[in-house]
Structures are given as C-alpha cells and as structure tokens.
Amino acid sequence: MNAMSPLAAGVTITELAPTVRIALRLADISTAPGLALPVKVGERSAEGGRTVLCLGPDEWLIEAPEAGRDALFAALGAISVPHSAVEVSDREITLELEGPAVLTLLASGCPRDLARMPTGSGARTVFDSAQVVVTREAEDRFHLTIWRSFAPHVRAILDLATRELAAGL
Amino acid sequence: MLLIHCPYCEQDLPELEFAYAGEAHIARPADPSKLTDEEWRDFLFIRTNPRGVHFERWRHINGCARFFNAARETVSDRFLLTYKAGEPRPDVAKLTGVAQ
Numbered sequence: 001m002n003a004m005s006p007l008a009a010g011v012t013i014t015e016l017a018p019t020v021r022i023a024l025r026l027a028d029i030s031t032a033p034g035l036a037l038p039v040k041v042g043e044r045s046a047e048g049g050r051t052v053l054c055l056g057p058d059e060w061l062i063e064a065p066e067a068g069r070d071a072l073f074a075a076l077g078a079i080s081v082p083h084s085a086v087e088v089s090d091r092e093i094t095l096e097l098e099g100p101a102v103l104t105l106l107a108s109g110c111p112r113d114l115a116r117m118p119t120g121s122g123a124r125t126v127f128d129s130a131q132v133v134v135t136r137e138a139e140d141r142f143h144l145t146i147w148r149s150f151a152p153h154v155r156a157i158l159d160l161a162t163r164e165l166a167a168g169l
Numbered sequence: 170m171l172l173i174h175c176p177y178c179e180q181d182l183p184e185l186e187f188a189y190a191g192e193a194h195i196a197r198p199a200d201p202s203k204l205t206d207e208e209w210r211d212f213l214f215i216r217t218n219p220r221g222v223h224f225e226r227w228r229h230i231n232g233c234a235r236f237f238n239a240a241r242e243t244v245s246d247r248f249l250l251t252y253k254a255g256e257p258r259p260d261v262a263k264l265t266g267v268a269q
C-alpha cells in the first residue's frame with residue numbers, strides 16, 4: 001500500500017538487534033573510574049561502542065555490543081564499594097526511529113519536548129503511559145528503548161501514527 | 170500541559186512523568202509506642218489540607234525516579250517552588266510575598 005511507504009511518512013521504524021544492557025546503581029561515581037559515568041541526569045557518554053546514560057542522580061543505563069560484554073563485566077567487577085549492577089539485556093527492546101518527521105512521530109505518545117533534547121543525550125520518560133528510555137542519536141534519529149511487554153502497545157501507536165503521517169494527517 | 174520543575178533533572182518537564190505523593194515534612198514519630206491512639210491517628214490521617222500554599226511530595230517516577238518536595242498554590246494549581254528531599258521547608262511569606 002503506497003500510503004504506508006516510509007518515504008511518504010517521512011520516518012522509518014527499525015527494531016535493533018539485541019545488545020548488552022546493565023542497570024547500574026552507585027552512590028559515588030569516583031568509585032567506578034573505568035566506566036566514564038556521566039554526572040548530570042540526561043547526559044550520555046560513548047566510548048568504544050559502549051554508551052552510558054545517566055538516568056538519575058545514582059542510576060545509569062549501560063549499553064554495549066555483545067563483543068564488549070567481557071570488558072564491561074570486568075569494569076563492573078572492579079567496583080569495590082556496595083552497588084547494584086543488574087543485567088537487563090532481555091528486559092527491553094530498542095526501536096530506531098529515523099527521518100524528517102521523527103519528532104512528530106514521537107509526539108504521538110511522548111509528552112516531553114524532544115526538540116529540546118540535545119543530540120547525544122537521553123532520558124527516561126513515558127510513551128502513552130509506558131515507561132521508555134529515549135536517546136537522541138542524531139538530529140533526526142532517535143532510539144526508543146521499551147520494556148518488552150509494553151513494546152506491542154508502543155509499536156501499535158507508532159505504526160498508526162506512521163500511517164497517519166503518510167496520509168498527510 | 171502542566172510543567173513541573175524537577176530539582177534533580179533541573180528541567181521543566183510534563184506532569185505525566187510525575188506522581189503525587191502526599192503532604193511533605195511529616196516526620197515519623199521517633200518512638201511510636203509512646204503515642205496515644207489520638208496522636209497516632211493524627212500522624213497517620215490528619216493533614217493540613219490548606220486553601221493556599223501546600224507543601225507536598227512528588228516523585229519523578231517516569232524520569233530520574235527521585236522524590237522531591239514542592240510548594241503548590243492549591244487554588245491556582247501553580248507550583249511556586251520545588252526543592253530536593255531533605256531540604257528545609259521554605260518560608261511561605263517569601264514565596265507569596267504575603268505574611269501568613
């Protein structure tokens with residue numbers, strides 16, 4: 001159906017391959033020097049394929065390719081103070097949204113003003129009542145990380161909004 | 170949409186990311202067994218419920234996940250100030266410019 005083509009909608013949605021994800025809780029970032037933890041909520045560091053997003057004052061989401069698993073686990077194992085590092089790789093799936101209409105598409109479910117989100121940063125927020133993590137990979141490319149059980153709900157809204165965009169609504 | 174300033178994220182963010190969590194600055198009694206039934210009832214259930222400035226807890230649950238406190242005008246639903254958990258209750262007169 002021509003009206004559903006990504007070209008007409010101005011945005012494409014791609015489900016990304018599985019990746020290693022760690023939810024880290026830690027009181028003092030100086031105790032994990034090997035992880036390049038950003039300090040400010042929303043900031044994200046990227047280094048050798050690994051990214052670290054600061055979700056809260058003592059909480060980070062670390063994503064790494066499968067090939068970087070051992071190096072990441074070694075860095076986590078070197079932390080010598082009480083902390084929590086939980087592997088949540090399978091808990092979420094990530095959708096890549098890309099195209100000139102990406103902000104309009106995200107606005108179909110996310111109340112946050114994502115036009116103000118700087119490229120290279122991210123945040124935990126909400127998408128039609130499902131908690132999600134949004135990161136801005138480029139001016140017109142976002143990643144949406146969704147808890148697996150909420151993913152069909154979020155995807156259905158995104159697909160509907162894509163059809164509406166393609167139809168010029 | 171109502172925007173709420175999160176003192177941890179340092180941004181004005183949509184109300185949908187937040188959850189209300191009751192009146193602020195209610196300290197749990199240090200020795201509960203010493204309280205009379207009336208005092209325990211007051212601690213559990215009796216709230217100020219003002220028409221005017223209300224100090225209340227909020228949680229940025231779909232965000233940084235922190236609890237923080239807010240001073241909100243209950244008539245206009247305007248947030249006068251938000252501040253981090255553990256900080257002292259601000260002076261109402263300074264917030265509104267009116268002595269109470």
Ligand SMILES: [Zn+2]
Nearest residue numbers: 175178229233
């Ligand atoms: Zn926050």
